[in-house]
Amino acid sequence: MRIQMIAVGSKMPAWVEQGYQEYARRLNTDVQLQLIEIPAGKRGKNADISRILQKEGQLTMAAIPKGNRIVTLEVKGKAWDTPQLAKHMQAWQMDGRDVSLLIGGPEGLATECIAAAEQKWSLSALTLPHPLVRIVVAESLYRAWSLNNNHPYHRE
Numbered sequence: 001m002r003i004q005m006i007a008v009g010s011k012m013p014a015w016v017e018q019g020y021q022e023y024a025r026r027l028n029t030d031v032q033l034q035l036i037e038i039p040a041g042k043r044g045k046n047a048d049i050s051r052i053l054q055k056e057g058q059l060t061m062a063a064i065p066k067g068n069r070i071v072t073l074e075v076k077g078k079a080w081d082t083p084q085l086a087k088h089m090q091a092w093q094m095d096g097r098d099v100s101l102l103i104g105g106p107e108g109l110a111t112e113c114i115a116a117a118e119q120k121w122s123l124s125a126l127t128l129p130h131p132l133v134r135i136v137v138a139e140s141l142y143r144a145w146s147l148n149n150n151h152p153y154h155r156e
């Protein structure tokens, strides 16, 4: 199964790239994680934020391969602990479709993306900066995979 992380924002600092790559590389097994970056619109002084958000939403939707399961990362989504995430991952694999995980930019995800979600995943009640979200998601997926595969990385 391929999991595509489609995230608004590009040109991340090196620590973000390294953190994400560390877990994406480890996950490169029967579950493969890929990152697609959507360039964030320029937020100047008089920027039309709703227009920028709409454009980011259109680009995000266009990056999703046809038929993929869409899961949005939202503060107000469902909080999953690691065993629950591991169960979702198993269900995703059984389902046979690839998964697109959508991460928004500074103002979050466009309405279009939120409306398309089959599942909404919350990492915490805290609003996290979007670069950090990439790393937390990659690590959480790797941990869930290790639980499903009796790999010693995850300990109870």
Ligand SMILES: C[S@@+](CC[C@H](N)C(=O)[O-])C[C@H]1O[C@@H](n2cnc3c(N)ncnc32)[C@H](O)[C@@H]1O
Pocket: 072, 073, 074, 075, 076, 102, 103, 104, 105, 106, 107, 108, 109, 121, 122, 123, 124, 125, 126, 127, 128, 129, 130, 133
């Ligand atoms: C800086 S946040 C956007 C904040 C925006 N005010 C909102 O409420 O969505 C950027 C993106 O990171 C993701 N994100 C941030 N915190 C999160 C959390 N606790 N759980 C899940 N996703 C989160 C979401 O995809 C969000 O669109």
